[in-house]
Amino acid sequence: MKILITGGAGFLGRRLARKLLELGSLALDGGAPQAITRIDLLDVVHADGLTDPRVRTLVGDIADPAVLQQAIGADTRAIFHLAAIVSGQAEADFDLGMRINLDASRALLETCRKLGHKPRVIFTSSVAVYGGALPETVRDDTALNPQSSYGTQKAIAELLLADYTRRGFVDGRALRLPTISVRPGRPNAAASSFASGIIREPLNGEAAVCPVGAGTRLWLLSPRAAIQALIAGCELPAEAVADRVPINLPGVSVTVAEMAQALREVAGDEAADRITWQADERVERIVGSWPGRWDTARAARLGLKGDRDFAEIIRAYMADDLPR
Amino acid sequence: MKILITGGAGFLGRRLARKLLELGSLALDGGAPQAITRIDLLDVVHADGLTDPRVRTLVGDIADPAVLQQAIGADTRAIFHLAAIVSGQAEADFDLGMRINLDASRALLETCRKLGHKPRVIFTSSVAVYGGALPETVRDDTALNPQSSYGTQKAIAELLLADYTRRGFVDGRALRLPTISVRPGRPNAAASSFASGIIREPLNGEAAVCPVGAGTRLWLLSPRAAIQALIAGCELPAEAVADRVPINLPGVSVTVAEMAQALREVAGDEAADRITWQADERVERIVGSWPGRWDTARAARLGLKGDRDFAEIIRAYMADDLPR
Numbered sequence: 001m002k003i004l005i006t007g008g009a010g011f012l013g014r015r016l017a018r019k020l021l022e023l024g025s026l027a028l029d030g031g032a033p034q035a036i037t038r039i040d041l042l043d044v045v046h047a048d049g050l051t052d053p054r055v056r057t058l059v060g061d062i063a064d065p066a067v068l069q070q071a072i073g074a075d076t077r078a079i080f081h082l083a084a085i086v087s088g089q090a091e092a093d094f095d096l097g098m099r100i101n102l103d104a105s106r107a108l109l110e111t112c113r114k115l116g117h118k119p120r121v122i123f124t125s126s127v128a129v130y131g132g133a134l135p136e137t138v139r140d141d142t143a144l145n146p147q148s149s150y151g152t153q154k155a156i157a158e159l160l161l162a163d164y165t166r167r168g169f170v171d172g173r174a175l176r177l178p179t180i181s182v183r184p185g186r187p188n189a190a191a192s193s194f195a196s197g198i199i200r201e202p203l204n205g206e207a208a209v210c211p212v213g214a215g216t217r218l219w220l221l222s223p224r225a226a227i228q229a230l231i232a233g234c235e236l237p238a239e240a241v242a243d244r245v246p247i248n249l250p251g252v253s254v255t256v257a258e259m260a261q262a263l264r265e266v267a268g269d270e271a272a273d274r275i276t277w278q279a280d281e282r283v284e285r286i287v288g289s290w291p292g293r294w295d296t297a298r299a300a301r302l303g304l305k306g307d308r309d310f311a312e313i314i315r316a317y318m319a320d321d322l323p324r
Numbered sequence: 325m326k327i328l329i330t331g332g333a334g335f336l337g338r339r340l341a342r343k344l345l346e347l348g349s350l351a352l353d354g355g356a357p358q359a360i361t362r363i364d365l366l367d368v369v370h371a372d373g374l375t376d377p378r379v380r381t382l383v384g385d386i387a388d389p390a391v392l393q394q395a396i397g398a399d400t401r402a403i404f405h406l407a408a409i410v411s412g413q414a415e416a417d418f419d420l421g422m423r424i425n426l427d428a429s430r431a432l433l434e435t436c437r438k439l440g441h442k443p444r445v446i447f448t449s450s451v452a453v454y455g456g457a458l459p460e461t462v463r464d465d466t467a468l469n470p471q472s473s474y475g476t477q478k479a480i481a482e483l484l485l486a487d488y489t490r491r492g493f494v495d496g497r498a499l500r501l502p503t504i505s506v507r508p509g510r511p512n513a514a515a516s517s518f519a520s521g522i523i524r525e526p527l528n529g530e531a532a533v534c535p536v537g538a539g540t541r542l543w544l545l546s547p548r549a550a551i552q553a554l555i556a557g558c559e560l561p562a563e564a565v566a567d568r569v570p571i572n573l574p575g576v577s578v579t580v581a582e583m584a585q586a587l588r589e590v591a592g593d594e595a596a597d598r599i600t601w602q603a604d605e606r607v608e609r610i611v612g613s614w615p616g617r618w619d620t621a622r623a624a625r626l627g628l629k630g631d632r633d634f635a636e637i638i639r640a641y642m643a644d645d646l647p648r
Contacts, residue, residue, distance in 0.1 A: 152487040
C-alpha cells in the first residue's frame with residue numbers, strides 16, 4: 001500500500017510517517033492489514049530525518065496541480081492531507097491562506113477525482129471551524145461559525161470533502177483536531193502557538209510569554225494521541241461517516257491557569273515561574289472564538305481516544321520530545 | 325444609488341428589479357432613503373421586459389472576472405447575487421455547479437475586495453444547505469450538512485461571504501430562501517421545480533406530475549414575499565448579522581398533499597384533479613434531505629416576513645402571474 005502525507009515535512013507529518021513505518025501496515029476496510037510499501041512526503045521543504053527506504057520525499061507547491069499529479073497515482077491508497085497555512089498566518093495573509101487551505105485542498109480532491117480510484121482521504125480540520133455564540137459544550141452537529149479566515153477555509157474544505165465523498169470521488173474522513181499541545185521545536189505563526197510554548201520553553205529552561213488571560217479555556221490533544229487518532233480515523237469504515245464526514249476528536253479541556261499549575265506539579269516551581277503574562281489582543285480574539293470543550297460521544301463510539309489529563313500530556317512531551 | 329442584480333434575467337431578478345424601480349429608493353444604513361439611479365442586470369442571456377431608462381442589461385459569464393469588473397464599479401452600492409445553477413442541474417453537472425455557484429461567487433467577492441468600497445452584498449442561499457439527520461425544527465444555528473452539490477456550494481458561498489464581511493471586504497447578508505412557490509413560467513432543472521408545477525400547470529389547464537410522496541413536507545415562500553424579504557434584508561443594519569451572516573427566512577410548512585388540498589379549495593376539483601403522482605427517486609433523494617420547517621424567531625425579530633398560508637400563496641400567484 002502506498003500512502004501520501006501532505007505537509008509531510010511538518011512535525012505531525014514526520015511523526016505520522018514514523019508511526020506508520022513502525023506499524024508497517026494498515027487495515028482499511030475491516031479486512032486484513034495491508035503492508036505499507038511506500039510513504040510519499042509532500043511539502044514545500046524537504047522532510048528531514050526519515051531514512052527508511054519506503055519513504056520518498058517530494059518538494060513542491062501543493063496548490064500546483066502538476067505537483068499533485070506527480071504526488072498522487074492510481075496506486076495511492078490513502079492520503080493524509082495535513083498541509084495548511086496556520087491560523088495566525090492565514091489571518092495575516094488572506095490570499096496565501098485561501099491558496100493553500102482552500103485551493104490546494106480542492107486541487108487535491110480534483111486530482112483524485114480525475115484518477116477515479118477513490119482513495120481514502122484523511123483531512124485534518126480544527127477547533128477553529130467553530131466560533132460566535134457557542135453552547136458550553138460543542139457537538140458534532142453544532143453549526144460552524146468560524147471567526148477567522150483559517151477556520152473558514154477549514155470549514156469549506158470539510159464541505160468539499162463531504163461532497164466529493166458523497167459523490168464517490170474519494171472516500172473521505174475529516175478529523176477536527178483540538179489544539180495540539182505540546183508541539184516540539186520552535187514557536188510558529190499559529191494563534192495557538194503559545195499553548196505549546198508556555199510548557200515547552202519553561203521545560204527547556206527558557207522564558208515564555210502567555211498572550212491570553214489565565215481563564216482562557218483550551219481544548220487540547222497531545223501529538224502522540226493525535227497520531228493515534230489520525231491512524232484510527234483512517235481505518236474507520238465508510239459507515240462511520242455516512243451521516244456526517246467531520247468527526248470531533250476527543251480533547252482535554254483546561255484553562256491556561258490550569259496548564260501552568262500542571263506544569264508546576266509535573267516539573268516544579270522553577271519551570272512554572274518562567275511563564276509571564278502579557279495579553280495580545282490579536283491572539284485573544286482568534287483563540288477566544290474557539291470552543292473550550294466539545295461533546296466526544298461520537299468519537300468515543302468510533303473508538304477514537306484522547307489524553308487523560310494535561311499532566312499526562314506534559315509527561316508524554318517529556319518522554320517523546322524533550323531534548324536530553 | 326447604483327445596484328447590480330446577478331441572475332438579472334431570471335424571474336426573481338427581473339421581479340426584484342421591477343419592485344426596486346417602483347420603490348425608487350433604498351434606506352441602507354438606517355439613514356434617509358437614497359434614490360436608485362441605475363440597476364444593472366447581469367446574466368448569460370438578455371433580461372427582457374424592462375424598459376425603464378434606469379435599467380442597463382449586461383450579457384456575460386459571471387464566472388469571468390473581466391465581466392465582473394465591467395459589472396461592478398466603485399459606485400455600485402448594493403449587489404443582489406442571485407445567479408446560480410439550480411439543484412438538479414448542479415447535481416447532474418458537477419463542474420458547472422462548482423464554476424457558477426462557487427467560483428463565480430468568490431470572483432464577485434474578490435472583485436469587490438479589489439475595489440475596496442465595501443458594497444452591500446445580498447446573497448440568496450437555500451434550504452439545501454441543510455440535510456442528514458435533522459431536528460424537527462431547524463434553527464439558524466443548526467449545523468449545515470448538505471446532501472447535494474448545490475447545497476454544498478451554497479454553504480461554501482455563505483462561509484466566504486461571512487469571512488469577506490468579517491474582514492471588511494464587503495458588507496454581506498446571506499438570506500436562506502425556502503423553496504420558492506409558485507414560480508411562473510416553465511419547469512426548470514431545480515429538484516424542487518414540481519413545487520411550483522403542481523400548482524401552476526393545473527391552474528393553466530395542464531396536467532402536472534408530482535415526483536415525491538404526498539407526505540413530503542416542504543418549506544415554501546411566494547415570489548412576492550421573497551422579493552419583500554430580499555429588499556428588507558438589504559436594508560438590515562450590519563448589527564443584524566454581526567453574530568451570524570446567514571438568516572433563515574420565514575416560510576410556510578406544508579406537505580405536498582396539503583398543497584394539493586389548498587389548490588382544490590382555491591381553484592376547485594377540476595384543477596386539483598390534474599395532479600398525478602409518480603415517484604422519481606432522484607428528486608425524492610434531494611428534496612427529501614431538505615428541512616420541512618425551521619425556526620423563524622430571528623427573522624421575525626429582524627422584521628422579515630413570509631406568507632400566511634399556502635392558500636394565500638396560490639392566490640398571490642393567481643393575482644400576480646396567472647396568464648389572463
